[in-house]
Amino acid sequence: MKLLGISGTIIGAKTGIVVKKVLEEVERKYPDIEVxxxxxxDYQVQFCDGRDPNTYSEDTKKVIEMVSSADFYIIGTPVFQGSIPGVLKNLFDLINPNDFRNKVMGFTANGGTYQHYLVIENQLKPIAGFFRAFVAPSYVYTNRDHFNENNEIRDPDVLHRISQLADEVIHMQKTLKKEYANSTE
Structure with missing residues (x-):
């Protein structure tokens, strides 16, 4: 099983730091999971315009393939102007909805205020619902107060939630995989 962590932004470091931290927890606790x-x-992704995916640039095709071939996800986003950035929305637009169907998604977000966690509830979870994906019950939201001057996560509660999210996505994915295997027998 392959877990893909996605940092859905082209600016800033905190989004990637949190996603990587969840992936590190998975690697530490579940060495059988490919991360x-x-x-x-790292990619120059073109805007989605409805064309045949094979006609996009190499970077765009590579990103589509990475996302489409994953079994489940940790998706991280910063919150800008009370919403997800266009980079992440464009990524969702590029992927065939069937490639997300029945896959587990766990979310992380970071923003400038404590209230921006609502972007996960009001935007990301409904997008996952549209894709018919399964959403981990918990998520990780951070703001600048949760990091030290070296951009390291210093808040013990955030570290606990990262560990919890790692456990939830693995448990959900393994359970769903087993259930689907049993239903096809």
């Missing part, structure tokens, strides 16, 4: 990290900063 991959997609940092949208």
């Amino acid at each position: 991959e990290f997609l940092d949208m900063m």
Whole structure:
């Protein structure tokens, strides 16, 4: 099983730091899980315009393939102007909805205020619902107060929630995989 962590921004470090921290927890606790990290900063992704995916640039095709081939996800986003950035929305638009169907999604977000956690509730969870994905019950939200001057997560509650999210996505994915295997027998 491959877990893909996605940092859905092209600016800032905190989103990637939190996603990587969840992935590190998974690697530490569940060495049988393949982990991959997609940092949208590393790719020049074209805007979705409805064309055949094979006609996009190599970077865009690579990102589509990475996302489509994963079994489940940790998706991280910063919150800008009370919403997810266009980079992440564009990524969702590029992926065939069937490629997210019946897959587990766990979310992380970071923003400037404590109230921006609502972006997970009011935007990301409904998007996952549209895709018919399964959403981990907990999520990780951080703001600048949760990091030290070296951009390291210093808040023990956030570290606990990171560990909890790692456990939840693994438990959900393994349970769903077993259930689907049993239903096809």
